[in-house]
Amino acid sequence: MIDRQSSPSETILASLPRRRRAEARFRIYGIAAIGIALAFLILLISAIGTQGIGAISQTEIALDVTLDESVLGLSDARDRETLSKANYRAVIRAALGDVFPEAVSARRDRRALMKLVSVGAGFELRNLVLEDPGLVGGTMRVWVPADDEVDMLMKGATARDSGRFSDKQLGWLDQLEEEGRIRSAFNWRFFTSGDSREPELAGILGAIAGSFFALITCLVLSFPLGVMTAIYLEEFAPRNRWTDLIEININNLAAVPSIVFGLLGLAIFLGFMGLTRSAPLVGGMVLALMTLPTVIIATRASLRAVPPSIREAAIGLGASRMQAMLHHTLPLAMPGIMTGTIIGMAQALGESAPLIMIGMVAFIVDMPQGLLDPASALPVQIYIWADSPERAFAEKTAAAIIVLLAFLIIMNLTAVILRRRFERRW
Amino acid sequence: MTKLTARNVNVFYGDAHALKQVNLDIRQNEVTALIGPSGCGKSTFLRCLNRMNDLIEACRVEGNICLDGEDIYDPAVDLVYLRARIGMVFQKPNPFPKSVYDNVAYGPKIHGLASSRAEMDDIVTSSLERAGLFEEVKDRLGAPATGLSGGQQQRLCIARAIAVCPEIILMDEPCSALDPIATARIEALIDELKQNFTIVIVTHSMQQAARVSQRTAFFHLGDLVEVGDTDTVFTKPVDPRTESYISGHIG
Numbered sequence: 001m002i003d004r005q006s007s008p009s010e011t012i013l014a015s016l017p018r019r020r021r022a023e024a025r026f027r028i029y030g031i032a033a034i035g036i037a038l039a040f041l042i043l044l045i046s047a048i049g050t051q052g053i054g055a056i057s058q059t060e061i062a063l064d065v066t067l068d069e070s071v072l073g074l075s076d077a078r079d080r081e082t083l084s085k086a087n088y089r090a091v092i093r094a095a096l097g098d099v100f101p102e103a104v105s106a107r108r109d110r111r112a113l114m115k116l117v118s119v120g121a122g123f124e125l126r127n128l129v130l131e132d133p134g135l136v137g138g139t140m141r142v143w144v145p146a147d148d149e150v151d152m153l154m155k156g157a158t159a160r161d162s163g164r165f166s167d168k169q170l171g172w173l174d175q176l177e178e179e180g181r182i183r184s185a186f187n188w189r190f191f192t193s194g195d196s197r198e199p200e201l202a203g204i205l206g207a208i209a210g211s212f213f214a215l216i217t218c219l220v221l222s223f224p225l226g227v228m229t230a231i232y233l234e235e236f237a238p239r240n241r242w243t244d245l246i247e248i249n250i251n252n253l254a255a256v257p258s259i260v261f262g263l264l265g266l267a268i269f270l271g272f273m274g275l276t277r278s279a280p281l282v283g284g285m286v287l288a289l290m291t292l293p294t295v296i297i298a299t300r301a302s303l304r305a306v307p308p309s310i311r312e313a314a315i316g317l318g319a320s321r322m323q324a325m326l327h328h329t330l331p332l333a334m335p336g337i338m339t340g341t342i343i344g345m346a347q348a349l350g351e352s353a354p355l356i357m358i359g360m361v362a363f364i365v366d367m368p369q370g371l372l373d374p375a376s377a378l379p380v381q382i383y384i385w386a387d388s389p390e391r392a393f394a395e396k397t398a399a400a401i402i403v404l405l406a407f408l409i410i411m412n413l414t415a416v417i418l419r420r421r422f423e424r425r426w
Numbered sequence: 427m428t429k430l431t432a433r434n435v436n437v438f439y440g441d442a443h444a445l446k447q448v449n450l451d452i453r454q455n456e457v458t459a460l461i462g463p464s465g466c467g468k469s470t471f472l473r474c475l476n477r478m479n480d481l482i483e484a485c486r487v488e489g490n491i492c493l494d495g496e497d498i499y500d501p502a503v504d505l506v507y508l509r510a511r512i513g514m515v516f517q518k519p520n521p522f523p524k525s526v527y528d529n530v531a532y533g534p535k536i537h538g539l540a541s542s543r544a545e546m547d548d549i550v551t552s553s554l555e556r557a558g559l560f561e562e563v564k565d566r567l568g569a570p571a572t573g574l575s576g577g578q579q580q581r582l583c584i585a586r587a588i589a590v591c592p593e594i595i596l597m598d599e600p601c602s603a604l605d606p607i608a609t610a611r612i613e614a615l616i617d618e619l620k621q622n623f624t625i626v627i628v629t630h631s632m633q634q635a636a637r638v639s640q641r642t643a644f645f646h647l648g649d650l651v652e653v654g655d656t657d658t659v660f661t662k663p664v665d666p667r668t669e670s671y672i673s674g675h676i677g
Contacts, residue, residue: 309516318536
């Protein structure tokens with residue numbers, strides 16, 4: 001007989017408190033882990049948010065400009081080219097001179113005064129005139145963007161005594177403010193223009209367009225290729241050493257650092273094939289290389305998740321393998337495939353390293369109009385701005401990050417909604 | 427008349443010998459029941475008859491199976507045509523996640539059996555009628571088939587199979603997922619169908635085999651132990667293994 005000090009049930013009872021404590025401890029660890037993760041997330045978002053919120057507004061200065069033909073340097077001709085070549089800066093200078101007559105005499109004062117408004121003020125005035133040439137000769141009040149330093153000062157990001165402004169300049173700004181000539185307006189330029197050396201003129205639309213063209217290329221290439229590869233591997237390929245090798249390679253490719261794909265693109269697409277540098281087409285091709293494994297793996301998983309009974313039913317009726325695949329398995333796997341593809345696209349959208357390798361990091365002011373125009377991309381734009389010395393670019397960087405995050409959240413949300421909506425129970 | 431003949435059929439799953447030297451004739455317009463304990467090879471044999479085993483890569487079939495005297499394992503045989511002639515109903519009802527109508531219409535559609543919408547409607551209606559389902563679903567032909575009850579789904583699968591006008595219908599434990607009432611309906615249906623089709627049914631229920639079949643084949647551990655008229659097999663089994671199985675001692 002086995003010698004026991006206590007009966008089995010007593011032993012079990014005695015061990016219960018210990019097990020309960022272990023379980024409670026485990027739960028606390030879990031909650032703590034989630035709590036820490038949440039805290040960091042909140043910290044990150046609030047840090048970016050508070051920084052980026054400033055980019056939504058832009059300080060503007062009101063000037064009463066007189067579009068005098070002689071100041072503009074215009075003769076009689078009123079064609080587009082002459083108008084666009086006219087000297088609008090002189091008009092701005094004259095308008096500033098009207099507000100501060102005492103500052104016009106000294107050349108240094110004039111320069112200091114001109115520094116308060118953005119160099120983009122002349123361009124905006126030109127665009128107004130090009131839209132309506134009838135403005136020439138008249139006088140009107142326009143709100144022009146202030147220089148980024150002024151903007152920073154008005155937003156309180158730079159102190160008055162930081163030494164960036166002379167006392168005279170500070171005085172002028174005070175006077176402008178008193179006269180109601182300074183306002184903080186919605187920064188539409190940030191959402192409607194391309195990159196610029198001047199922070200107050202820089203926008204993200206060019207980068208968004210570049211990202212858009214690159215992603216379209218990426219989708220058009222990687223979706224059909226990926227889905228067809230997955231279908232072949234899942235449905236038609238024999239299981240042997242070669243397909244095993246292919247499978248291992250695909251899984252490995254998914255883990256290859258993106259910069260390697262960038263180097264590959266540089267060597268093959270630019271070096272060997274001689275495609276255009278900095279073009280979203282090439283960027284998209286590189287991103288497609290990167291996204292392909294993701295699409296293939298997601299597609300194979302979704303195809304496998306379709307119950308084999310559906311396929312057997314079709315084949316039992318005399319459908320060919322391809323008919324069974326195209327009529328039944330593939331449509332049922334589609335939501336999963338789309339989810340995987342969207343997640344792959346979201347990854348591609350956030351990728352900067354491969355794009356830098358193929359030259360999409362250039363400073364590009366013009367909006368890309370097509371796949372072959374030189375362009376930048378959202379994450380690369382963030383990288384460029386984060387690298388810029390001007391203080392005002394800090395808030396642009398943060399704002400661009402917010403825009404990128406917003407796009408990513410929208411894409412991932414779409415994926416989640418798709419998955420929820422079409423989720424099937426068999 | 428013999429419809430299907432199997433001679434010296436051996437099936438291997440990799441190294442496992444699943445069916446050993448099976449010789450079996452299946453007669454036209456009769457119900458042949460395949461019975462035996464789990465893993466005895468009866469479903470494997472059934473799936474040899476329309477070459478569904480081809481889908482399993484490790485599976486190897488040896489021997490001859492002839493449909494109307496023609497070897498169905500001949501390399502020249504077109505699988506699409508073969509499976510159109512030999513339909514199949516599976517263990518678990520597996521309607522496509524489409525409408526009732528589309529389920530029945532799928533087979534005729536891929537084989538091009540209907541030249542017009544009206545003709546297709548006819549095929550669908552008559553198939554559902556022959557499967558005894560039409561009265562229950564006539565108002566919801568457009569409703570998803572997955573919303574039907576289990577028994578209705580299985581009858582839909584039978585309607586789907588007969589819509590292609592096969593010569594033989596293979597049924598792999600068609601009632602194992604159904605309640606007794608649904609089972610009784612399917613059994614009555616099988617009895618009717620044998621006038622037009624040759625039916626081979628795998629079943630775990632000996633009562634079912636006794637009720638619906640004219641001939642019974644008993645499999646055990648990969649061997650075809652005994653085959654004969656159902657009455658004879660159940661009342662005067664020749665082999666002791668058959669006797670102990672039908673009296674409940676093995677399996």
